[in-house]
Amino acid sequence: GDSVTQMEGPVTLSEEAFLTINCTYTATGYPSxxxxxxxxxxxxxxxxxxxxxxxxxxxxGFEATYRKETTSFxxxxxSVQVSDSAVYFCALSDxxxxxxxxxxxxxxxxxxx
Amino acid sequence: DAGVxxxxxxxxxxxxxxxxxxxxxxxxxxxxxxxxxxxMRGLELLIYFNNNVPIDDSGMPEDRFSAKMPNASFSTxxxxPSEPRDSAVYFCASSPxxxxxxxxxxxxxxxxxxxx
Numbered sequence: 609g610d611s612v613t614q615m616e617g618p619v620t621l622s623e624e625a626f627l628t629i630n631c632t633y634t635a636t637g638y639p640s641x642x643x644x645x646x647x648x649x650x651x652x653x654x655x656x657x658x659x660x661x662x663x664x665x666x667x668x669g670f671e672a673t674y675r676k677e678t679t680s681f682x683x684x685x686x687s688v689q690v691s692d693s694a695v696y697f698c699a700l701s702d703x704x705x706x707x708x709x710x711x712x713x714x715x716x717x718x719x720x721x
Numbered sequence: 722d723a724g725v726x727x728x729x730x731x732x733x734x735x736x737x738x739x740x741x742x743x744x745x746x747x748x749x750x751x752x753x754x755x756x757x758x759x760x761m762r763g764l765e766l767l768i769y770f771n772n773n774v775p776i777d778d779s780g781m782p783e784d785r786f787s788a789k790m791p792n793a794s795f796s797t798x799x800x801x802p803s804e805p806r807d808s809a810v811y812f813c814a815s816s817p818x819x820x821x822x823x824x825x826x827x828x829x830x831x832x833x834x835x836x837x
Contacts (some may be wrong), residue, residue, distance in 0.1 A: 642825060651812055651828035706779060709826055713763045
């Protein structure tokens with residue numbers, strides 16, 4: 609069945625460091641891929657998305673490219689800020705499974721000044 | 722525009738009591754999802770509805786849990802009787818598309834349940 613695997617945390621970085629959070633997926637169809645972010649005490653909110661192979665999603669300095677050949681959707685940011693401290697979830701939605709979403713386990717990021 | 726609205730935001734109850742969590746999805750969205758989040762298990766899908774019809778409830782932990790969606794603008798998640806291990810944050814989310822090209826999920830702020 610469909611699933612998402614993301615790197616385990618927690619991740620601690622210094623401000624302005626480069627961030628990569630790995631995400632790979634398994635899907636039966638042609639999924640859309642998402643990164644969601646959860647700030648402390650809040651619900652999840654969409655950070656970026658890509659709906660087909662080779663698409664690049666980007667938002668707030670974060671980027672992720674839909675790589676069908678490696679079934680990956682890694683999240684990157686060139687220079688993190690303290691305000692980026694949050695939990696990041698990789699997710700997919702597969703139209704073959706009736707719009708059901710599959711989330712990874714989440715990766716906690718802490719950025720220290 | 723109003724987002725997904727959940728109530729109550731916080732609930733503290735004693736073991737054995739009935740708990741009802743409520744959700745109002747975004748108007749026009751035809752998919753609704755209930756998730757549970759704990760430190761140990763992360764984010765778990767409990768049940769989801771398309772056009773008010775339950776599609777997959779395989780994530781509902783046991784018969785103590787039930788969910789309904791009587792109309793397009795309201796859903797409830799009920800736990801009866803509640804147990805301490807049900808303590809978690811329960812999220813409701815809605816989506817604008819059902820069974821077609823997928824859209825993003827819009828989450829509520831969650832209901833934090835503590836069962837003593």
